[in-house]
Amino acid sequence: MPADKKSLSLIASAIKKHSTFFVAGHLKPDGDTIGSALALGSLLHRLGKKAKLFSKEPIPEYLRFLPSIRSITITPKVTGTFDCAIILESSALERMGNLIDSTQAKTFINIDHHATSTNFGHINYLDPGASSSAEQIFYLFKHMKLPISRAEAQNLYIGLVTDTGKFQHANTSPDAMLMAAHLIEAGVKPFEIYDKIYATKSLVSLKLLSLALSTLNVTEEGTIAYLEVTQDMYRASGASAMDTEDIINYCMMMPGIKIGILFREIENSKNEVKVSFRSRNRHDVNQLARLFGGGGHKNAAGCTVQGTIISAKKQVIPCAVKLLLTGLAVRVK
The missing domain is CATH 3.10.310.30 (Diaminopimelate Epimerase; Chain A, domain 1)
Known part of the structure; x- marks a missing residue:
């Protein structure tokens, strides 16, 4: 389990407190950014929250099979205000393309596993030891005692398997492998994910x-x-x-x-x-x-x-x- 239970508690409290949420990750979205955002968006919706997911740039073709992928809005700029903005694996607002600015949300939550991240959020859940942001969101599910659905597990697994390079990179930790086991128990079929992500290429x-x-x-x-x-x-x-x-x-x-x-x-x-x-x-x-x-x-x-x-x-x-x-x-x- 992650050591930063304090950050998880602060995030859980913010989620319970607020009603409207903005969720986005970094430019040139990858499997971890998209998979984590989709799983987090599902968590928020299950708790009765109004969550909107955004990306400044298009979703890569190889990720378009993911559950609820159409719930992500592609836009150069987001208007309106939110109770809470959750920014995934971005060292600063510029890293996610300044989709919103600091005046558009009351609370900013920064969730990142990169060593270069900064404390730009009101709440900062920074864990360079985590394999992926998907691993951080996985622990949020666990902290809030929410069972993970098959679709959520698939989204989290995408984040995990892509950021660990099919479990071949140095960030493939025992915690990452235990997480993979939990997600497989929740219904993920690794061979299907491999086929869609790594064994299928366009001309x-x-x-x-x-x-x-x-x-x-x-x-x-x-x-x-x-x-x-x-x-x-x-x-x-x-x-x-x-x-x-x-x-x-x-x-x-x-x-x-x-x-x-x-x-x-x-x-x-x-x-x-x-x-x-x-x-x-x-x-x-x-x-x-x-x-x-x-x-x-x-x-x-x-x-x-x-x-x-x-x-x-x-x-x-x-x-x-x-x-x-x-x-x-x-x-x-």
Whole structure:
């Protein structure tokens, strides 16, 4: 069980006190953000609350089979006010695209498992030791003594399995595996989830993967692999940023690779590159991401770099080499 029972108690009290709720997660929504939001929204509705779920950006195709997925409204800005806003895995309101501002809710609850999170909420449930936000919401169900329905279990399992990389990342803890067992008991069928999330790819996403893999390269030491996705590749394949979710993982398939990096041109932007990091064991790529204004986890993180892919490589790769050599991420001129 999590140690932060105080935060869970404060959240439970806020839920009982308030009537209207705003729920949203970070930009470029993933399985954890969406699955956690759907499970939380269901919890609120079961308690007789009016909860509205939002995302600034579209739901990825691979998540559109989830129960109640249509309950999430896609919008650039939310109007109106709420008793309570619950923000999932976002270090600040900017991270979820400023869907609302600080004047639109009486109480802000910040639920996050990233080490880079800040205490921007009136209530902050921050647990860097949790595998996922889904794990945090799971413990909220337990704290409030609410049985988990099959649909809620499926949503929570999506968050858990995607953020642990099919239970292969370093954040796969005993608590995460116990949670998975509870969710399977509640009706989740892991083979069905695997088939929908990992064994099904659209033609355009496979075409984009092919183009990205053609750029795969390694540093001279053979310990860092990197590849890229450009706007030309989006046009040639018919794919979009939502089809890039797993591409970086191919970097880590080669023996001897300790850090993988994906450089991705941001759609409709001439001078911004999204950089994603993966690593093995003790190599803390969260340090790298924070060096460039981003963040994440020890073995999975990301940031945005101004400039072209060429300039981003020149800035980032030497810092990654330095991290491997010294254990510290510092700017390399």
